[in-house]
Amino acid sequence: MPSPRVLFLLGNFCGVPFGGYKMIYQYANGLAAAGFSVTLAYAAYPHEKTLRGRAYDVLRTGYHWIRGWTRHCPWFPLDPSIRQILRWTHREALEPRADIAIATACRTAAPLAAFKQIPPRRKFYFIQGFETFTLPEPELRATFRLPMQKLVIASWLRAKVEEEGQSAILLPNGYDGSFQLSRPPADRPQASVCALYGEGWSKDWPTTLQTLLLLRRARPDIQATVFGIGARPPDLPGWATYVRRATVAQLNEIYNASAIFLGTSVQEGWGLPVGEAMRCGAAVVCTDNGGYAEMAIPGQTALVVPARNPDALAAAALRLVEHPDLRIRLAMAGHAHIQQFSLQRSIEQLAALLRNSLIETRGGNPG
Numbered sequence: 059m060p061s062p063r064v065l066f067l068l069g070n071f072c073g074v075p076f077g078g079y080k081m082i083y084q085y086a087n088g089l090a091a092a093g094f095s096v097t098l099a100y101a102a103y104p105h106e107k108t109l110r111g112r113a114y115d116v117l118r119t120g121y122h123w124i125r126g127w128t129r130h131c132p133w134f135p136l137d138p139s140i141r142q143i144l145r146w147t148h149r150e151a152l153e154p155r156a157d158i159a160i161a162t163a164c165r166t167a168a169p170l171a172a173f174k175q176i177p178p179r180r181k182f183y184f185i186q187g188f189e190t191f192t193l194p195e196p197e198l199r200a201t202f203r204l205p206m207q208k209l210v211i212a213s214w215l216r217a218k219v220e221e222e223g224q225s226a227i228l229l230p231n232g233y234d235g236s237f238q239l240s241r242p243p244a245d246r247p248q249a250s251v252c253a254l255y256g257e258g259w260s261k262d263w264p265t266t267l268q269t270l271l272l273l274r275r276a277r278p279d280i281q282a283t284v285f286g287i288g289a290r291p292p293d294l295p296g297w298a299t300y301v302r303r304a305t306v307a308q309l310n311e312i313y314n315a316s317a318i319f320l321g322t323s324v325q326e327g328w329g330l331p332v333g334e335a336m337r338c339g340a341a342v343v344c345t346d347n348g349g350y351a352e353m354a355i356p357g358q359t360a361l362v363v364p365a366r367n368p369d370a371l372a373a374a375a376l377r378l379v380e381h382p383d384l385r386i387r388l389a390m391a392g393h394a395h396i397q398q399f400s401l402q403r404s405i406e407q408l409a410a411l412l413r414n415s416l417i418e419t420r421g422g423n424p425g
Contacts, residue, residue: 061095062416065156067148067166068100074287075133075303077330078186081211081231082162083134088405090137094412097141099151101166149173158182158412160209164189164201171204180415181206185215185226187327187349191259207415209408211328214348229408230352231328232401236306239339241314243389249279249379252316252340254331255286255300259324262345265368266322267293272372277379283312313338317385318375321354323347324365332360333399336392341385343374353399359392 066086072079082098090096136142145151148169152159160182161170167183170176183206189198202208202219208226210216219226251273253266266284273280274297282298284291285308290300301308313319319335319342326349332342333353342360344350345367354360361378363370378385 061093062412063095063097063155063157064089064412065097065099065152065154065159067151067159067161067170068098069163069165070102071100071144073132077328078163080134080330081186082184083131083136084234084401085405085408086140087137088402089409089412090139092405092409094409095141096137096139097143097154097156098136099154100142100144101148101151102144102146157416160184161206162186164193164198167201167204167206171206177419178205179207179419182411182415183208184229185210185219185327188215188218188325207411209411212349212352214351215327227411229404229411230399231330231333232399232404233333233337233396234401237310237313237334237337239314239337239393240310241339243317243339243341243386244382246315246317247281248317248382248385249277250281250283250316251318251320251375252283252285252312252335253320253322255284255288255291255294256323257286257288260326262322262324262366263291265366265371266320267291268368269320269322269371269375270298271295272368273375273379276372276376280379283316285309285312309334310338313340316340317389318343318378320371320375321345321350322365322371323350326350328352333396336389336396339389339393341378341389342392343371343378345371353392353396355395358388359395360388 066082086096086098148166152173158180159170159176161167162184170181185208199222202222202224208219208224209229210226211231216226216228255263270282284298285301285304287303294300313335319340321329321332321344323345325347329349332344332350335342342354344354344360344362345365346362347365354362356362361374363374
């Protein structure tokens with residue numbers, strides 16, 4: 059029998075590391091290794107309706123084409139068997155024949171739902187966040203009611219889907235062996251902290267920065283390392299180290315050199331860096347958002363405080379600085395806890411779901 063053909067429907071190309079795209083690419087690689095024929099379909103201007111917005115997307119798409127990003131991803135090693143296609147719209151991106159299609163964000167859900175060539179049981183909506191930053195909440199919630207199978211990465215997102223009278227399958231994010239503990243937590247500088255710089259509102263950089271300043275004021279020996287995609291934040295003080303576009307190897311070094319990781323986001327679908335830090339043995343201090351909650355159990359695997367509260371974040375981090383036994387206990391508990399989130403297990407779960415959808419609609423073995 060021919061390989062089952064799976065199409066992931068995405069927005070435009072993403073030229074820099076991004077958590078949501080990383081997970082899609084990891085699943086694409088995993089499915090290709092499991093015998094699926096995988097296509098990544100991008101739309102050049104799926105969002106903007108204005109002439110200016112479309113002109114920007116056309117120029118960006120031309121840049122991607124010239125750089126060869128239609129043939130390879132500049133920051134993620136895709137399986138060479140995976141096909142990447144670029145079309146102007148999501149409707150055109152769905153034209154290639156596929157047995158199964160997966161919408162990867164709220165903007166891609168409606169075009170897939172309207173595509174008649176694929177039965178609803180073979181349409182999946184992969185929900186990685188509550189994307190009110192993309193659509194108004196009523197419109198976003200309406201996408202949860204579209205006739206497709208819903209996959210969610212975290213329990214809080216499943217609750218959002220269930221609020222709309224729908225069911226969803228939990229497909230948790232997982233980690234492979236890329237992040238490893240190489241330096242015992244007890245051997246790290248007690249006052250070393252690392253954090254992520256993100257420009258989006260959900261990452262809440264102002265709170266991250268204020269927390270670091272409070273820590274430094276209380277403990278002048280604080281060593282801070284911040285990593286991010288963009289240029290060094292202009293308001294980051296000179297005593298803090300900044301690493302731009304860190305490689306996986308560099309991130310391992312940062313996490314393993316740090317006693318504490320600060321997760322300050324207001325909202326996360328999941329929050330990959332929290333798990334990465336746990337895998338590398340950093341004790342986690344983070345906010346009480348739904349994504350972190352999959353990994354951060356208050357008082358057991360992390361210290362958890364309210365969002366947008368730099369005073370509480372700094373106080374929790376100082377507690378770990380001043381109580382190394384507590385820090386080491388949390389670090390080791392987090393490291394043990396995060397092992398249950400296996401990328402390979404999630405890939406196998408997704409592959410089984412896709413194959414079952416073919417069996418249900420064909421009435422036979424999809425091969």
